[in-house]
Amino acid sequence: MKKTVPALCASGLAMLALAGCNNGSSGDSPNEPVASNPNILFVIMDDVGIDQMKIFGYGGEMWPILPNINAVAQAGVRFRNTWSMPECSPGRAAMFVGQYPLRTGINQAIGPQDLATSQLSPYSVTAPKLLKRAGYESAMFGKFHLGGPENNEAENSTPSVLGWDYFYGWIGGLPGSNDKTVGGYDKAGTRMCGFIPGERLAGGAKSGACYQADGSCTVMTRTSLDQDVAGVQCIASGGLLVPNETCGEMPSYLDFNIQNAYYVSPLVIIENGATEIVALSDPRARGYRTSIETDAAINWINSRPDDKPWMATVSYSAAHTPWQQPPKKLVPLAPSGVSPLDELSCTSDGERGALDQRIIQDRMTEALDTEFGRLLVETGMAKYNKDGSLDYNPQATNTVIVIVGDNGSLAAAVKLPFDPSRAKGTAYQTGVWDPLIIAGPQVVQPDREVDHMVNMVDLFQFFGELAGLDAHKEVPHTIDSVGILPYLTDPGQGSLRTINFTMGGLNQQANGGRNGPCVMSTACTVIPTSKSVCEDNQGIYWGAGYDDASVIPTNPPGAGYATCADVNEARYKADPQQSQLTLVPESSVAIRNEHYKLVVNTSVDYDPTTDGPKEFSSEELYTVNQAAPVPLLDTADRNLLPTTDPELEAIRKDLRDKLNAMLASNPPCPGDGNLDGVVNAADLNNWRQIAQDWGLSSVYDFPTPQYADGKTDSKDEAVILANLNKACARTYTLR
Template sequence: MQFRLLRQGALLVASMSLASCWLDSDSGSSSSNDPPAADQPPNILFVIMDDVGIDQMESFGYGGTDIAGPPAVPSIDTLADSGIRFRNTWAMPECSPSRATFVTGLYPMRTNVLQAIGPDDLANSHVSPYVMTIPKVLATAGYENGMFGKFHIGGPENNPAGFAAPAALGWEYFYGWGGLPASIDTSAGIVGAEDQYSCGFVPGPGQPGGAHAGACYVPQAGGSASCTEIAGEQDGDPAGLQCLTQGGVLVPGQACLAQVVEQSELEGLVDFKRENAHYVSKLLINWDGEVEDVSLADPRSRGYRATIEVDSAIDWINTRSDDTPWMATVSFSSAHTPLQHPPRALAPTARADTLEANCTSEAPLNQRSITDALIESLDTELGRLLVETGLATRASDGSLSYDPQASNTMVVVIGDNGSFAPTVKAGFDMGRSKGSAYQTGVWVPLVISGPLVEQPDRNVEHMINAVDLYQFFADVAGIDLDEVVPQGTDAEEMLSYLTNPERDSVRELNFTHGGLNILANDGVNGPCVFSGNFCSHTPMSAQICADNNGVWWGPGAVLGTEEGDPIKAVDHCWQVNQAIYEKYGNDYEEHRVTMGALDYMAIRDDEYKLVRNEALEYDPDTDSGVLIKSNELYRINQAAPIPRLDREDHELPKDDLDAVEQEHYDELNYQLDLLLASHQACPGDGNSDGVVDQEDIDNYTQLSAEWGESSMYDFNHDGLTNAQDLAIIQANLGACPQ
């Protein structure tokens, strides 16, 4: 079905008919270090790391106090040495909200993208196709825009654009995945081997279920499969991982039926239709108005994600014309859960030699080592990306040789949120990590290098927010945002930090925000309990809860293990404590779990930080959930290697603040309330242009006729775009509240 959306009179194509920015076949290819055209703005290579907090980065001063040390990231270190390390950067507490701020220049409260987007989240919590995303902004200056890897800011579920969501948001070319890596396939693709292989591949001999050799079946286009017999280790990888890296399934201890066999003949032996974390994922391609949802049995959907992400970026960058600027967004899936071994050759340190074939939470030290290996593999592939696009070369010793002045390309590398709790490095707070507004959850590495940097190899200690990259990209392209985005943004200028080493701080305050996305009828994801004592609504399913070492209490959960055990599946986190109270009575306090906040945010100045949490707590007296709000004040810094964090025992007592502390507390409270008040609801304004008018009626009419389900015009959150929403538009015609 073709579907079109309107924004201020301009036609946007949501699923088809986008103009292609690819070159004709006779245009030739170019190297990114060729001399740019006169007065041409720089190209932009934007690299996003998944779940990599600043605690992982030795070049930022951290990670060195961890027992195993930090992961080795020589490519990122080289970029940092040739550019700027922004040591005081905040992202949002989770991936989708941060990515939405990158591309919209807006804080989460304005986009309604407040947590990782799940399949049940309505379009109201997807990035809107009506907003001026950064690829749309850069297109006004003639930039071509490609995105590679993880998308996760909208669709395909509950979204009118469906699989064409990347195109609807402005990318001429997208090659990657809609969202997170799927769960590990514990059958490793072998029929009848369920729950035998916790890492998704057949391990080597000496490990449970291990094998020295076997037949490796790799699906091919057209419905056939090739087969090779693999034996022994290569680059340290057992035969099972070697086969998985090639996109295949290893049948241990068997010879090939034939070198080429029809997939239908393998039924009952191997299953090519199972997703497998970082190795088998449904590939999505948007290109030249075409949308392709690639099957799992297609060889393009199979192989190590980070390698596929970089391969596709290299192919696109190397076919850009010298006289057209481009922005390539390489959005890595590493080091997000499920934690799974990368190919050994991509993780060069000795840590990879110690990995066990146990990817469960029962092997926490192994999980930490797997995370380090995932980060190292990301860095290795980033180095290959730089070399194979001509942005860098290899020295005689194999190290990366990078001259930021040799190409007309700015390189930006950032983490999307803090580290996942079990992987947090020493010196940081595992209990207040990803998914919280505390420092370990939102403090991320940011490196910028390229020809615009004056006096490279320096640190900037001033506050930066992930949202500021929106303004930065526009400034690099020479675009006046006031003209292109007259509604304004939350982004602050940061380009001057590159050109003026003495620049004072642009930001006086920093802000981060997380919460719950909008589900049908304003429901919530089911409760997930982590480490036995913390309940969260962030995981959107039982499997994702399990992938993140949690215990699911939501729909379908079966938790009672003893006769008469009252513990049962519930809808809300506070009901977990209700069930625990029913079971333990007077001993309830010993067993109750901590409630994760439903709305959580933080604001800081140079020295102090205010954290505001809102949570529903169970009240035994009323046998119900009661909303609890808290404001917490901390004094923080960026000291290395051990920073002063907002740990639980560091909270400043509000009834005993000195005069200076009270002044900061009052000012931060005031500024936070002022910021929140700057966003006012405007029912009926589906395209967020600040007015409810005929354009909203026209958009509604098209959506309701051609789609009818969840959209930006579903104002009552019932998952439908229907006459009830039209009535809301008609009742609110006029300018939005200012």
């Protein structure tokens, strides 16, 4: 299925957007490329916080083993004090537009119910749009998760509208759940890892008939424990295994249209203005995701002309849940004494469940490292030594390599001494402290560390610096970036930031909706975007469809609960009464200076004293640092508040004042949908086109009076008319 992207340029969606359709006001017409402009390889790891990276001095454990990333880190600069946002979509948006969530509206991972106002705007100046002004071509491979396909006029073509010339990956971003039926073979759905296990486990098989979607078949078997079991061999090849059988007529029950975590995924390819939605039965959509992402990047990079600079974003899905075993060939350094990959549990149940999952997650990160090394070698950026180690010389190519994590680690994967109770989804250190590695010919005195504060929004300006562009002058609206190129060229460079900032919260859904509550152990959260995501993270979904009469029934059955406050109310009123759950904050923001960090958490919970919902807020102050191997973290026992110390109170007040100023630095500008800072005829024209051609969620769906309704209609026109000719000042951002 193909959709031609240029047709979108006729609609209001891209009418004045700084997107793929050239426009006199967009300013993104390419200049002649500058010969010295470096290529940019941008690698994003998913849910890999700094606690996973022993090269930064932390982890407390041997694994994961990452020799290829380490080789690049030792040839470049390691930034040891970098914050992102608490979740993936706001963290990634920060990198690509240089703005905090308070400006993008992307406060948490984008889900299928989130409106266009909580997705990257088609009028945003993204990194590929910025670089296009210096003659760059841009491509992305792997996870997108910045907008669409739901509630977005561009749907699966969103990467093109946001400026990428080429895309090969997954728009929604998250891998599907493990296919416990393995393509329909196991109708009871008992294959928790999404493949037929080996003969050493109950119900496993040493061999079987591996069928492909075209009806072809190969008998696969495992002859040694060094090999993958036949079930993994088969799904890695794109097939479905019928265990203990030889090839014959393909069974009619085999279904090649079921997603299977990292092995069957909804691939989208955008090239030359056309969007292709690849069927799940297509061989291109089948195979191990990390390898598919790497192969696509290699092919595109190797096809680039020598006289045109490029930026390739390899946005790996790993090591996000669902945790699923990679092919063994990608983890050659797996330590001895650890259970073979195919024998590890994919659930947290049982004596070894949680430990097995942590091992699988480590192996997935190691597989990412293996494929990253192959990416460098097969594009000529590095070579292998005789012992298999990576020989990377940043002076040998005109390419800058940037490696980051998008947010902190998931609680179940956190490495000590970091705090798993304050991990991904919170503004605490374990949730937002991420690895950042930069290597390239610009680096003076490689293999060094920078302890100064850096934020992922700074990457946007850094990409501009590499292309000779001043992002603050090029972008017509406020960006929060600080240039970090001086850290590469001057080993003595002092701190370029006085504060660091991070925030997470709720995205905007129609009429004030939100994600359903997900109960994980003794906590309740609305971070998971759906029931399946909740369950993939070992949670119990209490939203629509919940009906566990053995715990607390709903009336009517299956109605579920809308919020975590509702869950706690039901538990409080249950007979017998049940303990109240801790709420993962609905809003979590933090600001820090060189030594102190202020965290403010807010949630709405059930209050038994008033028998209703009540907003609860906490303010916490900590000393933090980057000491290795045991840093000062913002753990519950180290909160300095409340305090009677006047010096600490002065520090708290200073940080709180700066936090308030930051949160107030993006005043509303009702009617200005195209981010140009003025409500005028262009907004009316844009609204008219969108209302006529689409009519659903867009950046011209304004809250009236409180919530957006997911429609672009006459109510939104009234907002524009009421504010016509009003200008919105470009706001100041504290850095």
